Amino acid sequence: MGIRENLDQIRQKFDEAVGQASVLQQLEEMRVAFLGKKGELTGVLRGMGSLSAEERPVIGQRANEIRVHMEEMLSKRVEELKKKAQEEKLQKEAVDVTMPGTPREKGALHPINQIIDEMKELFIGMGYTVADGPEVEYDYYNFEALNLPEGHPARDTQDTFYITDKMLLRTQTSSVQIHVMEHSKPPFRIIAPGKVYRADNMDATHSPIFHQIEGLVVDKGVTMGDLKGTLEVYAKYMFGENTKIRLRPHHFPFTEPSAEVDVSCWACGGKGCRVCKGEGWIEVLGCGMVHPDVLRRCGIDPEVYSGFAFGIGVERTAMARFGVTDLRQFFEGDVRFLGQF
Amino acid sequence: MKAPVEWMLSYTDIKAETKEEIRELASQMTLSGSKVESVDRVGAEISNVVIGLVKEVRPHENSDHLQICQVDVGEDEAAESGRKILQIVTGAPNVRVGGYVPTALDGAVIAGGHTIRNGKLRGVESLGMMCSFEELGLNAADYPGGVEYGLIILQDIDEFKGLSEAELNGFIGKDVMQVLGAEGTVIDFEITSNRADCFSILGLAREAAVTENRLTGRGAKFNCPEPVVKEESDARVEELVNVKVEAPDLCPRYMARAVTDVKIGPSPKWMRKRLQEAGVRAINNIVDITNYVMLEYGQPMHAFDIRTIRGREITVRRAADGEKLTTLDEVERTLDSSMLVIADKEGGIAVAGVMGGLDSEIREDTPTVVFESAIFDGVTVRRGAKKIGLRTESSSRFEKGLDAVTCAKALDRAAELVELLGAGKVCKGVIDRYSRPKEPRKVKCAVDAINKFIGIHATRQEMEGILEDLGCETHFDEGYVIPPSFRDDLLQDADIAEEVARFYGYNRIESSLLSGCESMSGGLTREQKLCDRVRRTLTGLGYNEMLTFSFGSPTVFDKLQLPAGDPLRDAVVISNPLGEDFSVMRTSMVPSALESLARNHAHRVERAALFEISYVYIKTDKYPDELPEHRRLITLAGYGDPNFFDFKGDVEALLKAVRVKKYDFEPGDAAAMPYMHPGRLCRLTVDGRDAGFFGQIHPVVAAAYEIPDDTMIACLTASALFDAVIDIPQNKELPKYPAVTRDIAVVLGKEVPQGYVDRLIRQRGGSILESCTLFDCYEGLQVGPGKKSLAYALSFRAPDRTLTDEDVDKAMKKILNGVETEFGASLRV
Missing domain, CATH: 3.50.40.10 (Phenylalanyl-trna Synthetase, Chain B, domain 3)
Structure with missing residues (x-):
């Protein structure tokens, strides 16, 4: 048998084997068996010396073609088998993605504090700082300095917890106004969120402890229009872009003029529904221009400065926002309740 | 203050009779500052009772006291006669032909909410009921001439006597309450403490008139005649x-x-x-x-x-x-x-x-x-x-x-x-x-100043009109206004501005945004930011934020097993509490937290983790001349799965998240905290300063609160933590040279706290000791009774060179010497 026939035979043998190889190991063995130092093709080429000068280049070329063919076939098969192996692995690794995830505990911020956080964010953006004041407070800061001297009938509207004759639990965050004005110089833009206390028994809509956010702005040339504008921003931010506000004259001893503020009902948009008791409006806060006597008492000249103040009830806003109907839930610490927010 | 509308408006020329007109008046008055609480109709309960004329009366065949009447109750186009005639059976003895009587029609509601329906009385059809005063909820004494028992017969009542037949016929088919003048509308106003004058019908009438005249511009006058006394008696x-x-x-x-x-x-x-x-x-x-x-x-x-x-x-x-x-x-x-x-x-x-x-x-x-x-x-x-x-x-x-x-x-x-x-x-x-006749008071004010203060452009005429309607004398040229004697609340220019504003209309004030002289940069203080960081970290660790009451019962001190004279018992006391349960300002967060956990446990919640940042109120030496200290605590509490070390891990994670530097843990003083498990109480120190405690609740206290034994609590002093916070962390170059690691295991008395050993190793290891990690703690046969073995993985590294074995050996020797001499430890081999 001639060398040429030999080559063809090797190639045929190779083509059969490569088609049958099913694991990478077999292909590696074939590479050694055909192309290795002692491989079949190498063996044939070694016998080239016995060929004639005419035959040698022809056979050489032929052998070379077969070698290239073998190398290509081998690497092609290797790729195919690797790919197959990868696919099998992926298939094996598949999981039921609808099985539950490993539980991780995640706590929630208190809904009351979430409202306070949002308000802080809003007002800080408008140049306000956040002030703080004591809850156990002197009568002076809670009442006297705010034009509510001893014996003033408006004191009756705020059932006060007293500690001593001169010390009490603050009934309003307005006391912080006085601390701020006493300790620094205008201009001021502050909000003061915090706990306040009134001797109300606990029920679905009352609590002896609740939260207010006080606002105070004092500067040259502050007008009631500025107060209205500020409250409009607040109302839209808190209750939605289409919210309208309405001011009604009212009386607070420490502001003059004073107003109560209604927002258009967040449930019906002002048409009248159960939430707003058919009124279309819901009262959300009290406000006014800081009373000149209050400014004077804190050493601020009302001829030069004017300002406004407002007080927002947080619980009410939180109840509306989160659909809470019983105020008591805020203070019970039930994780099933708290975890929802 | 309940103001009958008819009475109030009698001092004005305002016409508000229909329900809609009265509602409109009420809402406008609310907008001018007289807040309406409610608008109520008196006699509103009675409906569909009209005046009828008795045309015929004949006896009932099956009764000795009932009579069958034909009653004309008004026009009826469908009827042949053009009148609606109802057959009504009555037992009233005073019924008579020609009587004008209140007649309840089918579906009418009378006093007590009773509904009248067509029916049969002893077999005879009866299409309604004729009424007495009582049946209309009225008092016969208010209508002289009328009878208490029996039907109301209109023309017998004094005020209807002498009316012509034509006039009486005009009442047929009319609402009886209207005819009798028994209905009315009452507006209930909230009167603020500054408006003594509005605690009166006249005061409210004046407000109503000014509202209609100025705010709505519909025009109205207030008119109250001066009383005139004839003085008829001869006596003085x-x-x-x-x-x-x-x-x-x-x-x-x-x-x-x-x-x-x-x-x-x-x-x-x-x-x-x-x-x-x-x-x-x-x-x-x-x-x-x-x-x-x-x-x-x-x-x-x-x-x-x-x-x-x-x-x-x-x-x-x-x-x-x-x-x-x-x-x-x-x-x-x-x-x-x-x-x-x-x-x-x-x-x-x-x-x-x-x-x-x-x-x-x-x-x-x-x-x-x-x-x-x-x-x-x-x-x-x-x-x-x-x-x-x-x-x-x-x-x-x-x-x-x-x-x-x-x-x-x-x-x-x-x-x-x-x-x-x-x-x-x-x-x-x-x-x-x-003794002290009151002088009229001049209140300084000016048109421009009022406009500027409120942010409006009202004319002087508008202001004068409003103020004069309110009873003021205006002298804007001289720069003042004289309020009426009954307005003691008008003392200065801001008060006058409010009067102008509320009748100019608060809702006509144009909104503006603060311009201010300087623009101001707002923001949070360092402490406020840190509180927020704590809150976010703890929610991330699975804790829910709670809000608890700042006051509680003094009995909690007994529940916590506090001895008499314990400083926590010296609480700020409320003199007029809602009850003993809410009578003292808290000195500890433990009761607040345990009560919340107890509520969860009572609801069969398997696992609860809560936190709060809030105050306890501590008397200072100068109390009550000084306010109590408002000490801010960070409280974590939970039950369900955290064992002590899980819980401690949360505390440590919190300290790391807020970047507290140099904190340390010591066994707590169990004698001073009888409410804590004596073997599971840890004190936290930060920068050498006491910063609170954490651990497991004493089982007796857990039982008293009806919470699980595995309840953990931490009460950390916010200021102690925050004072030691690294505000701006500084970058440390990543290591260029390799680390050398060594393990060391020592055997020592089991009572020695691991923390002390750890601290000593760090001290002795010096600057090249990069980390020291406990990886094993063993007690048992192999180390003998009363002993334990602690094994640490140590890592040494220098920032500027590769350490030699010699360097590390030296450090290891110092460490070993230290633990041997300090704790009597021996190297475990």
Whole structure:
């Protein structure tokens, strides 16, 4: 048998084997068996010396073609088998993605504090700082300095917890106004969120402890229009872009003029529904221009400065926002309740 | 304050009769500052009862007392006669042909909410019911001529007597309540403490008129005629009674008039109706007059039976301490010298401004009455009323401060009404003890300043119009306004600005945004930011934020097993708490947290983790001359799965997240905290400073709170943590040279806290010791009784070179020497 026939035979043998190889190991063995130092093709080429000068280049070329063919076939098969192996692995690794995830505990911020956080964010953006004041407070800061001297009938509207004759639990965050004005110089833009206390028994809509956010702005040339504008921003931010506000004259001893503020009902948009008791409006806060006597008492000249103040009830806003109907839930610490927010 | 609409509007030319008109008036008044609480219809319960004419009456065959009537109840186009005739069976004995009677139609509602339906009475069809006063919820006594039992027959009632048949026929088919004048609308107003003048029908009428005239621009006038007294009696008031004011500081004006030949009887229907609608019970003409004037003018009045003024002399004086007086409501009151009494020669006959004495009450046979109209100091009345626990219509008016001018008008009005009602003869003259006549007050103000302050552009004419409608005299050229005597709340320019603004319309003020002279940068303080960081970290660790009450029960100290004299027991006490359970300001967060956990446990919540940043209130040395310290604590608490070390891990994660530097843990002082598990109590120190504690609750305390034994709590002092926070962390170059790692295991007494060993290793390891990690703790046979083995993985590294074995050996030797000498430890081999 001639060398040429030999080559063809090797190639045929190779083509059969490569088609049958099913694991990478077999292909590696074939590479050694055909192309290795002692491989079949190498063996044939070694016998080239016995060929004639005419035959040698022809056979050489032929052998070379077969070698290239073998190398290509081998690497092609290797790729195919690797790919197959990868696919099998992926298939094996598949999981039921609808099985539950490993539980991780995640706590929630208190809904009351979430409202306070949002308000802080809003007002800080408008140049306000956040002030703080004591809850156990002197009568002076809670009442006297705010034009509510001893014996003033408006004191009756705020059932006060007293500690001593001169010390009490603050009934309003307005006391912080006085601390701020006493300790620094205008201009001021502050909000003061915090706990306040009134001797109300606990029920679905009352609590002896609740939260207010006080606002105070004092500067040259502050007008009631500025107060209205500020409250409009607040109302839209808190209750939605289409919210309208309405001011009604009212009386607070420490502001003059004073107003109560209604927002258009967040449930019906002002048409009248159960939430707003058919009124279309819901009262959300009290406000006014800081009373000149209050400014004077804190050493601020009302001829030069004017300002406004407002007080927002947080619980009410939180109840509306989160659909809470019983105020008591805020203070019970039930994780099933708290975890929802 | 309940204002009957008909009464209020009688002093104005406002027409508001329909439901819609009254609602509109009410809502406009709310917008001008007279807040409407509710609008209620009186007699609204009765519906579909009309006047009918009885055309025919014949006996009922199956009854000896029932009669069958044909009643004309108005037009009916479908009927042949053009009239709607109903057959109604009645048992009323006074039914008669030609009687105009109230007829309840099918579906009508009568008093008590009963609905009338067509039906049959003993086999005869009856299409409605004819009504008595009672069935309409009315009082026959209000309608002289009418009968108490039996049907109302319109033309028998005095006020309908003498009407022509045509006039009476005009009533057929009309609503009976309207015909009888029994319906009315009452607006309930919230009166703020600055508006004593609005605690009266006249005051509200004035507000209504100014609202209609200025705010809505519909135009309206307020009109209150001055009272005119004829003074019919020959007697002079001074001959009958004398008045001495011994406390003029608390009683700036005291006025009196006398009425002789008093005829006690019921007051007329119009007066009783107005009183009833305003929520005041009608009693007799004299008492009704005092109440009527109080409601009308806002000036409380008192009427004394002259026979009960012993010595015929009234003295206004401070009460003696312990003085007793039985008030009209038959309760004996004990007074003191801070209160004011009206006394006769022998003793008190009224608590000034609060309530009269029982003995001076007007009786059926009272012959002569003395009317009092006075001004008492508001604060004195308020305090007195509060002390004796008796807040009355009268005291709530006095405490707001009343007007001396109105005081005089009200007294004349009472006398005028006595004459109008024929209740007696008014004596000549008025007793008037007026020690400090009130001067008109000039209030400085200017048009431009008001516009600038409110942010509006009202004209001077607009302002003058509003202020004059309100009773002010305006002198803008001179720069001031004189408020009316009854407006003691108008003291300075801001007050005048409010008056202008509320009738200019708050809702016409244009919104603007703060311009300010300087733009201001807002933001949070460092402490506020850190609190927020704590809150976010803890929610990330699975804790829910709670809010608990700052006050609680003093019994919690026993529940916590605190010994007598424990500093936590020294709490700030509320003098008027809602109850013992809410009577002391908390000194510890432990009870608050455990109560919350207990509620969760009671609801069978398997696992609860809660936190709160809030205050405890600690008395300082100077308390009560100084406010208590508001100490901010960070409290974590939970039960369910955290074992001690899981919980400690959370505490450490928190410390790392807020970047607290140099913290350390020590075994806690169990004796000082009997509410904690003595073997599972850890004290946290930060920068060498006490920063709170954490650990497991004592099982006895857990049982007392009905919470699981595995309950953990941490109470950390916020300021101690925050003071040690690294605000801006500094980058440390990542290591360039390799680390050398060594393990070391030492055997030592098991009572030695691991933390101490760890601390010592770090000390001795020096600057090249990069980390020290405990990886094994073993107690058992291999190390012997009372011993334990601690194994640490140590890593050494230098920032500037590769360490040699020699460097590390040296450090290891120092470490070993240290633990041997400090703790008697030996190397475990």
